[in-house]
Amino acid sequence: MLAVIASEARQSIEGPPRRMDRFVASLLAMTGTRRSSGTQGAQRPTTQGNVMLEIKNLVVKLADEDKTIINGLSLTVKDGEVAAIMGPNGSGKSTLSYAISGRDGYEVTEGEVLLDGVNILEMQPNERAAAGLFLAFQYPIEIPGVASMTFLKAAMNAQRKARGEGELSMPEFMRAVRAASEKLQVPQDMLKRGLNVGFSGGEKKRMEILQMALLHPKFAILDETDSGLDIDALRIVSDGVNALRDGKRGFLVITHYQRLLNHIQPDTVHVMVEGRIVKSGGPELALDLEKHGYRDYTGEAA
Numbered sequence: 001m002l003a004v005i006a007s008e009a010r011q012s013i014e015g016p017p018r019r020m021d022r023f024v025a026s027l028l029a030m031t032g033t034r035r036s037s038g039t040q041g042a043q044r045p046t047t048q049g050n051v052m053l054e055i056k057n058l059v060v061k062l063a064d065e066d067k068t069i070i071n072g073l074s075l076t077v078k079d080g081e082v083a084a085i086m087g088p089n090g091s092g093k094s095t096l097s098y099a100i101s102g103r104d105g106y107e108v109t110e111g112e113v114l115l116d117g118v119n120i121l122e123m124q125p126n127e128r129a130a131a132g133l134f135l136a137f138q139y140p141i142e143i144p145g146v147a148s149m150t151f152l153k154a155a156m157n158a159q160r161k162a163r164g165e166g167e168l169s170m171p172e173f174m175r176a177v178r179a180a181s182e183k184l185q186v187p188q189d190m191l192k193r194g195l196n197v198g199f200s201g202g203e204k205k206r207m208e209i210l211q212m213a214l215l216h217p218k219f220a221i222l223d224e225t226d227s228g229l230d231i232d233a234l235r236i237v238s239d240g241v242n243a244l245r246d247g248k249r250g251f252l253v254i255t256h257y258q259r260l261l262n263h264i265q266p267d268t269v270h271v272m273v274e275g276r277i278v279k280s281g282g283p284e285l286a287l288d289l290e291k292h293g294y295r296d297y298t299g300e301a302a
Helices: 003-013 023-025 094-101 125-130 146-162 170-184 203-216 231-242 257-264 281-293
Strands: 052-062 068-078 080-085 106-113 134-136 143-149 219-223 250-254 270-275 276-281
Touching: 023 146, 052 250, 068 094, 068 106, 068 250, 068 270, 068 276, 080 281, 094 106, 094 134, 094 219, 094 250, 125 134, 125 146, 125 257, 134 203, 143 146, 146 170, 146 203, 170 203, 203 231, 231 270, 250 276, 270 281, 276 281
Parallel strands: 080 250, 080 270, 134 219, 219 250
Antiparallel strands: 052 068, 052 106, 270 276
């Protein structure tokens, strides 16, 4: 699906298509639906109990190097659950998000990643997105030559096609984008520019959440979404994420800092060190990490 999105978006631009990395092209579509709540530490919907994402003994290494990053990691996230992963720099948190989404350059040598019981490691990145997976980048990149609105429309219709739904008409598309962009304070002139081109860090993150607000993912991974955000931008982005919490959609929130979890209250918190989960608990675990750091856990991964 994602490759189709990139192709459709590029064909809509006059002149020769620009060359894109395959992973960028495929992940252009990972997004979902939202409504801004405006409440810090929003009420957590009750989880349903069924397993949505299950990671079993995952081992991941860099494709071009003999260096293992993820070392036998196992993790379960239930329907409607917001699971936070915290850990020191270099612990493999972003690598985990890349491996789940299918980024080039990372080789899974062992284990499974099941989304609703299906091993998505056997799928291409576009197929994972069509299955309902979404990744919000830590550092969203600029895509010159692809207009933001062209991309959004192609992405939304590709997802709808994957779900067996008809394409949106232009009026339907414009109403959906206008409503979501207003809630996320994304100005209309920003949508007229190339995708992320010239955007500030906060604007790029809002564009990521706007995509998530329009594409209805089943499971969303937020890779350090709070990095580079000031207090106001953090609140806006967090409100967008909280509005997607419906008791069914699952989230994996990767962060260094408790401040994001003050706004997006997790159900579970996991400490990741040297490519493994070494401690799991409730929201109080994040508070303990904020106070004491990771010194009590860095020896447990050995």
